[in-house]
Amino acid sequence: MSLVMKPVRRKLDVRNGRVDLSHGSGGRAMAQLIADIFHDAFGNDWLRRNDDQASLDAQDGCLVMTTDGYVVSPLFFPGGDIGSLSVHGTINDIAMAGATPKYLSASFIIEEGFALADLKRIAQSMGDASRAADVPIVAGDTKIVERGKADGVFISTAGVGVLPHGLSLSSDKARPGDAVLISGSMGDHGVAIMSRRENLEFGVEIMSDSAALHGLTAAMVGAAGDALRVMRDPTRGGLAAALNEIAHQSNVGFMIDEELIPVKPQVAAACEFLGLDPLYVANEGKLMAICAPEAADVLLDAMRAHPLGREATLIGHVVEDERNFVEMTTRFGGGRIVDWLSGEQLPRIC
Amino acid sequence: MKYVDEYRDPKLAKGVAAAIAAEVDSGRIYRFMEFCGGHTHAISRYGVEDMLPNNVAMIHGPGCPVCVLPVGRIDDAIRLASDPRVTLCTYADLMRVPASRGANLLKARAGGADIRMVYSTLDALRIAEAEPEREVVFLAIGFETTTPPTALAIKQAKAKALRNFSVFCNHVLTPVAMRAILAGESDEATALDGIVGPAHVSTVIGARPYEFVANEYGKPVVISGFEPLDVMQSILMLVRQINEGRCAVENQYLRAVTHDGNARAQREMDEVFELRESFEWRGLGVVPHSALRLADAFAEFDAEKRFGVHTVAAADNPACECGAILRGAKKPTDCRLFGSLCTPETPMGSCMVSSEGSCAAHYAYGRFRDRSRARMERAAS
Numbered sequence: 001m002s003l004v005m006k007p008v009r010r011k012l013d014v015r016n017g018r019v020d021l022s023h024g025s026g027g028r029a030m031a032q033l034i035a036d037i038f039h040d041a042f043g044n045d046w047l048r049r050n051d052d053q054a055s056l057d058a059q060d061g062c063l064v065m066t067t068d069g070y071v072v073s074p075l076f077f078p079g080g081d082i083g084s085l086s087v088h089g090t091i092n093d094i095a096m097a098g099a100t101p102k103y104l105s106a107s108f109i110i111e112e113g114f115a116l117a118d119l120k121r122i123a124q125s126m127g128d129a130s131r132a133a134d135v136p137i138v139a140g141d142t143k144i145v146e147r148g149k150a151d152g153v154f155i156s157t158a159g160v161g162v163l164p165h166g167l168s169l170s171s172d173k174a175r176p177g178d179a180v181l182i183s184g185s186m187g188d189h190g191v192a193i194m195s196r197r198e199n200l201e202f203g204v205e206i207m208s209d210s211a212a213l214h215g216l217t218a219a220m221v222g223a224a225g226d227a228l229r230v231m232r233d234p235t236r237g238g239l240a241a242a243l244n245e246i247a248h249q250s251n252v253g254f255m256i257d258e259e260l261i262p263v264k265p266q267v268a269a270a271c272e273f274l275g276l277d278p279l280y281v282a283n284e285g286k287l288m289a290i291c292a293p294e295a296a297d298v299l300l301d302a303m304r305a306h307p308l309g310r311e312a313t314l315i316g317h318v319v320e321d322e323r324n325f326v327e328m329t330t331r332f333g334g335g336r337i338v339d340w341l342s343g344e345q346l347p348r349i350c
Numbered sequence: 351m352k353y354v355d356e357y358r359d360p361k362l363a364k365g366v367a368a369a370i371a372a373e374v375d376s377g378r379i380y381r382f383m384e385f386c387g388g389h390t391h392a393i394s395r396y397g398v399e400d401m402l403p404n405n406v407a408m409i410h411g412p413g414c415p416v417c418v419l420p421v422g423r424i425d426d427a428i429r430l431a432s433d434p435r436v437t438l439c440t441y442a443d444l445m446r447v448p449a450s451r452g453a454n455l456l457k458a459r460a461g462g463a464d465i466r467m468v469y470s471t472l473d474a475l476r477i478a479e480a481e482p483e484r485e486v487v488f489l490a491i492g493f494e495t496t497t498p499p500t501a502l503a504i505k506q507a508k509a510k511a512l513r514n515f516s517v518f519c520n521h522v523l524t525p526v527a528m529r530a531i532l533a534g535e536s537d538e539a540t541a542l543d544g545i546v547g548p549a550h551v552s553t554v555i556g557a558r559p560y561e562f563v564a565n566e567y568g569k570p571v572v573i574s575g576f577e578p579l580d581v582m583q584s585i586l587m588l589v590r591q592i593n594e595g596r597c598a599v600e601n602q603y604l605r606a607v608t609h610d611g612n613a614r615a616q617r618e619m620d621e622v623f624e625l626r627e628s629f630e631w632r633g634l635g636v637v638p639h640s641a642l643r644l645a646d647a648f649a650e651f652d653a654e655k656r657f658g659v660h661t662v663a664a665a666d667n668p669a670c671e672c673g674a675i676l677r678g679a680k681k682p683t684d685c686r687l688f689g690s691l692c693t694p695e696t697p698m699g700s701c702m703v704s705s706e707g708s709c710a711a712h713y714a715y716g717r718f719r720d721r722s723r724a725r726m727e728r729a730a731s
């Protein structure tokens with residue numbers, strides 16, 4: 001019989017436990033946190049190898065890479081949480097290039113005292129989102145900071161995708177005459193977050209639209225190919241910011257029609273109450289596409305055939321305008337410009 | 351949403367627009383001032399100007415509380431906030447208003463001052479209760495709409511014997527400002543033909559205080575709701591009065607405004623506040639009896655007394671035309687800085703800060719018209 005005692009491996013007390021500084025110290029507690037929470041939730045061979053990096057097969061085509069930080073508050077909201085959001089958001093950034101997202105990495109900054117149960121729930125939700133999207137999380141990192149130095153948990157994800165040679169979408173490709181399409185209703189995510197923060201009720205619960213859009217974008221690339229010029233997910237700053245950015249980068253203007261932009265009635269009601277304009281409110285599962293005018297119908301059909309694009313619709317056109325204005329015919333019948341948002345104090349929504 | 355949608359119905363709007371077009375006398379120009387920033391915002395945001403005939407001009411008035419606060423008072427607020435004992439509570443809109451020497455509250459906060467953004471006086475009161483070791487000062491601004499809530503908060507503070515709450519009062523009076531504008535009119539050609547009267551202010555003070563506009567200045571007033579259709583209907587009512595040679599105070603906003611207003615709110619105001627001998631307005635200058643301060647019975651809650659505030663008048667940026675714009679004498683595009691040096695990101699004057707300010711509203715919603723108008727004017731000349 002050996003005299004060396006093997007220490008009993010205590011399970012992490014996920015139900016009542018809290019993250020403490022030892023979980024970030026590089027010792028056994030940290031290894032256990034990573035294994036029991038993250039490997040368990042993300043479950044794949046890259047992670048199980050426990051290396052400091054993941055080796056990925058070289059891909060044919062152009063590599064597309066992105067990174068994004070998530071600091072949303074509250075961490076859990078109707079229709080999602082910071083975990084699923086951090087997967088969807090990064091996948092979408094790659095998908096908007098017309099690329100196929102392949103791998104993700106995730107880095108966590110966790111505040112001392114954060115409930116392990118919440119961390120587990122967030123990790124599970126990330127794992128579920130990544131499996132559903134078929135984009136594995138192959139590398140990760142965890143840091144614990146002292147109480148008060150973070151707000152619960154911040155997540156940063158990076159992603160790699162592959163773009164077939166020959167395809168090139170970019171914000172400087174919009175041309176006068178091009179059609180402007182959106183995949184569905186505007187403002188759902190931001191309003192879901194804000195109504196949760198303000199404890200507002202509007203009859204029906206407003207759900208975030210957080211979703212991975214690479215299936216939809218693949219169908220769009222398949223249908224329109226080269227005629228597709230720009231894709232954008234209108235996140236922070238909403239549709240207004242996305243249109244203004246493209247107007248500048250392509251040196252064009254836009255003429256859109258407010259009446260054609262779908263906004264859910266409960267979202268419109270909440271915006272009215274909060275003094276917001278849905279065109280400036282963030283979306284996390286919608287996209288805007290600009291395509292050659294002759295491809296608009298084919299593209300719309302392809303979008304509507306996909307579950308995440310059922311409400312896809314044309315909202316206007318690209319016009320020549322050296323001032324790069326986004327002009328809109330209001331629902332009321334007058335005209336105005338849709339400018340960048342300036343200076344409003346909006347809470348952290350992504 | 352039904353309640354709101356019916357006041358933004360494009361079909362109804364077209365009907366009113368057609369009536370205005372049919373009834374205006376093409377041989378004359380109608381110059382109407384919308385007094386309130388709320389109206390300015392609605393007109394710009396919904397594109398109401400596009401639905402009016404060319405000879406109906408809307409002139410933006412001074413009814414934007416952020417815009418009319420003079421530089422000296424912002425300087426005072428910054429001085430108050432830099433007292434280490436003080437927590438200054440303010441509306442977010444005021445944070446970026448330019449003060450003297452390029453300062454503003456936002457920069458003061460970044461420099462360490464304890465400045466917090468609140469939605470109402472009651473939020474400030476709550477902070478005072480929760481943090482008894484802080485001297486909580488509420489930076490009160492606004493017309494008669496926001497005055498009763500301030501009065502209420504002061505009375506509550508008194509009832510609770512709060513020792514660490516005070517109000518830096520900048521409440522101003524609508525009818526006095528209206529009179530100052532009318533009294534200042536010198537040029538027949540740019541004189542106003544009528545006024546679109548305040549919505550929310552009038553729910554408090556009623557329709558009666560505007561009667562002098564009709565009786566002494568012979569100009570019609572139509573009190574108007576804040577929805578775009580309200581504004582269009584009010585414009586139609588003004589056109590009709592003028593065409594019929596009448597001038598009266600009419601009330602389009604019947605769903606909220608009565609002749610005498612809200613007696614209880616008026617009582618609260620009278621109890622807590624008293625008239626200042628004079629007060630400086632950005633644009634209108636020093637106007638006698640145009641603002642309120644705390645009455646003696648509530649002097650302990652007056653931040654000016656508690657901290658010995660002595661306002662020093664300070665000059666606006668000399669290139670900024672806010673003053674003339676607030677008097678209705680100029681348009682935002684008459685300012686050399688508009689859209690170049692002065693934008694919502696880099697405001698040089700107060701009218702570019704609040705979304706109710708004329709410059710901000712025109713910048714955010716109306717700029718696309720500038721070129722076409724310039725072209726039209728060139729074609730006409």
Ligand code: SF4
Pocket residue numbers: 669670671672675682685686687688689692693697698699700701702709
């Ligand atoms: S554009 Fe700016 S500087 Fe000019 S009047 Fe307006 S606020 Fe003042």
